[in-house]
Amino acid sequence: MSDVTLDEVKKRAQAAGLTLREDRLEMVRRLLTDALAPLRKTDSRAVQAIEPAVTFDATGGGTADGT
Amino acid sequence: MARDDLHYASIRDLGQRFRERKLSPVELTTALLERIEALEPKLHTFVTVTAERALADAKAAEAALGRGDTRPLLGIPVGYKDLYFTRGIKTTAGSALLENWVPTTDATCVTRLQDAGCVMLGKLITHEFAWGIQTPEHRFKPARNPWNLDHIPGGSSSGSGAALAAGLCVGALGSDTGGSIRGPASFSGIVGLKPTYGRCSRAGVVTLSWTLDHTGPMARTVEDCAYLLQALAGHDPADPASSRAPVSDYVTPLGASVRGFKIGVPARDFFLEGADPEVARAFEQALQTLQTLGADVRDVPLPHIWDSPSFMVIMASEAFAYHERDVRERPEMYGDLLRERLVHGGLYTSAEYVQAMRLRERLRREMLGVLGTVDLLATPTSPKPAPTFATMYDTSLGFPRSNTPPFNISGLPALALPCGFSTRGLPLSLQLAGRPFDEATVLRAGHAYERATEWHTRRPPV
Numbered sequence: 001m002s003d004v005t006l007d008e009v010k011k012r013a014q015a016a017g018l019t020l021r022e023d024r025l026e027m028v029r030r031l032l033t034d035a036l037a038p039l040r041k042t043d044s045r046a047v048q049a050i051e052p053a054v055t056f057d058a059t060g061g062g063t064a065d066g067t
Numbered sequence: 068m069a070r071d072d073l074h075y076a077s078i079r080d081l082g083q084r085f086r087e088r089k090l091s092p093v094e095l096t097t098a099l100l101e102r103i104e105a106l107e108p109k110l111h112t113f114v115t116v117t118a119e120r121a122l123a124d125a126k127a128a129e130a131a132l133g134r135g136d137t138r139p140l141l142g143i144p145v146g147y148k149d150l151y152f153t154r155g156i157k158t159t160a161g162s163a164l165l166e167n168w169v170p171t172t173d174a175t176c177v178t179r180l181q182d183a184g185c186v187m188l189g190k191l192i193t194h195e196f197a198w199g200i201q202t203p204e205h206r207f208k209p210a211r212n213p214w215n216l217d218h219i220p221g222g223s224s225s226g227s228g229a230a231l232a233a234g235l236c237v238g239a240l241g242s243d244t245g246g247s248i249r250g251p252a253s254f255s256g257i258v259g260l261k262p263t264y265g266r267c268s269r270a271g272v273v274t275l276s277w278t279l280d281h282t283g284p285m286a287r288t289v290e291d292c293a294y295l296l297q298a299l300a301g302h303d304p305a306d307p308a309s310s311r312a313p314v315s316d317y318v319t320p321l322g323a324s325v326r327g328f329k330i331g332v333p334a335r336d337f338f339l340e341g342a343d344p345e346v347a348r349a350f351e352q353a354l355q356t357l358q359t360l361g362a363d364v365r366d367v368p369l370p371h372i373w374d375s376p377s378f379m380v381i382m383a384s385e386a387f388a389y390h391e392r393d394v395r396e397r398p399e400m401y402g403d404l405l406r407e408r409l410v411h412g413g414l415y416t417s418a419e420y421v422q423a424m425r426l427r428e429r430l431r432r433e434m435l436g437v438l439g440t441v442d443l444l445a446t447p448t449s450p451k452p453a454p455t456f457a458t459m460y461d462t463s464l465g466f467p468r469s470n471t472p473p474f475n476i477s478g479l480p481a482l483a484l485p486c487g488f489s490t491r492g493l494p495l496s497l498q499l500a501g502r503p504f505d506e507a508t509v510l511r512a513g514h515a516y517e518r519a520t521e522w523h524t525r526r527p528p529v
Contacts, residue, residue, distance in 0.1 A: 009414070012414040013410070013414060016413045016414055017395075018395075018410050018413050018414070019410075020407060020410055020411075021403075021407060024403075024407040024462065026462075027407060027462040028407060028410075028411045028414070031379060031383070031408070031411050032411065032414060032415075034376050034379065035376055035377055035378075035379035035380045035383070035415075035423075036377070036380065036415075036419065037376060037377075038373065038374040038375075038376055038377040038423075038426055039377055039380070039419060039422045039423060039426065042374070042422070042426065044422050044425070047425060047426075047429065048429065050425050050428045050429050050432075
């Protein structure tokens with residue numbers, strides 16, 4: 001697991017075509033570091049087969065058209 | 068009825084007085100409008116006070132009472148977080164971008180409370196677009212905590228929490244993407260319920276994050292929350308995530324014993340990490356109280372809880388998707404803090420979003436597995452009491468830690484209720500979470516705890 005660096009924040013912003021205020025770079029670096037820490041310590045291929053898929057549940061789910 | 072009793076009366080008490088003709092909805096509404104006028108200069112809880120509408124609603128309620136109408140919310144004055152659409156009434160989302168926007172429809176939740184007979188007092192300030200606390204130069208002033216004006220009342224349903232604590236309304240609507248109902252409940256010393264994802268409609272509520280947004284009630288007691296939920300819950304075809312799960316009776320089971328309830332205390336190392344000692348002490352005392360009431364309290368493992376900070380990848384990415392055009396084309400219309408938070412949401416990769424959703428599902432399954440062995444989970448709502456405004460403005464301190472996002476990730480119902488006070492007089496809060504669509508059990512346990520304690524009866528020095 002590695003922290004996000006200020007240089008990485010700047011590169012990500014450049015790639016996204018977004019501008020960050022210089023005095024907020026550290027705040028954003030901390031946000032990215034904390035949020036990405038669980039992902040960076042996880043080998044995604046080793047995670048049990050879980051997909052971010054839509055599920056349909058007869059009691060708890062349902063869609064707008066009632067299906 | 069003395070004025071102070073009137074301002075802090077419960078829905079049940081008020082309804083009884085209405086029906087005994089000892090109080091009228093117009094008298095109550097007038098008293099609350101006077102209190103709002105007196106306290107608003109220091110609390111800043113309302114963006115818009117709808118006094119004429121409130122009195123018209125109160126007169127209609129009075130007429131209905133005269134016809135023998137016995138609906139429990141008839142004549143009950145409420146406020147709506149200014150994220151909820153209100154037809155013909157400004158809905159700002161706490162943002163300069165929507166400063167003068169007037170919707171042509173009501174949010175479904177607003178319609179349901181108005182149809183139940185509630186009186187609309189006005190629109191309550193929210194953190195900007197439910198995520199950006201108002202800094203001193205912001206277009207809107209931030210709501211202040213009635214327990215100590217130097218502290219935040221929590222957010223993003225900041226006006227809802229502060230107004231309830233100050234006795235300015237009887238009930239309120241909040242929204243909760245990462246804790247925005249339960250955080251203000253915790254910091255303001257009131258009760259807030261984030262129902263199961265899909266239980267209450269999000270139609271007509273400004274989006275922060277589609278897969279994490281929840282709507283729900285806020286009040287001063289668990290029973291009042293139950294009354295409000297009873298009116299709010301149910302399928303809404305206008306909300307794609309709305310559930311068709313049957314709506315339970317939330318009010319009648321209140322008062323029943325919790326003897327034999329199994330209450331799990333998950334991952335103390337996570338939920339008490341960095342906790343203020345007073346929070347930890349109040350939490351342990353709350354667990355003891357629940358044990359005294361007959362609950363079986365036990366520790367339960369939740370190893371993947373440490374993945375929950377990846378919640379921010381999901382929330383920020385979805386928020387950026389919602390705001391991208393305005394953030395790129397009109398960045399000056401956003402407050403400084405929110406703009407940078409939104410921009411940061413544009414820095415995650417698509418692969419990171421997908422991985423965060425996979426970790427989310429793994430944690431959700433784990434939580435459901437634990438709830439196969441216990442009826443409820445208990446944690447402190449917040450690891451610390453309400454911070455000061457100065458602390459919140461200091462972005463070098465990072466995003467404040469909260470115990471609420473795991474229940475947005477999982478969609479499980481979670482209730483925040485008072486469980487003590489710090490030595491500085493700031494409220495402390497207990498969080499109880501349950502199985503999907505089992506709000507009735509969550510409320511029943513919360514009500515049993517509330518009846519055994521006196522924290523909810525204390526009033527702030529305003």
